[in-house]
Amino acid sequence: MNTQILNEKLELIQWLSTLEDASIIKKLMQFKKEETKDWWDSISEEEKKSIEKGISEADNNELKPHSEARKLYEKWL
Template sequence: MNIQTLNEKLELIQWLSTLEDASVIKKLMLLKKEETKDWWNSISEEEEKSINEGILQADNNELRPHSEVRKLYGKWL
């Protein structure tokens, strides 16, 4: 983190500590909640299906060695 970002964070902390407007505080809390939202809830059904399929394959020990995967998908990596 650079010094400018640190200074900005400190400025925000100072501003928040003096903030009395409840509507602004509520808006900030909503923003915080949005920023910490679980990414799983925002992926597509296709992505979710693909991830679950991969987990199932791993659970069934249907894994490929890293070297084999590199050969298959190397051009995209």
């Protein structure tokens, strides 16, 4: 692991161990909860259906060439 990141993590641990402000602790807990959410739970039903359709098509060898996908999505690329 990167030494700088390790040092920053240790600094945060030390700071957290001395922290007594309940509001900051509560905010940190909320941040932790939000960061560990499954991204699947935060996308729309339409997005989920689209992903599931793609997986199904891939499982059934119904894949499209990259060039076709690129044409379809080029406005977002």
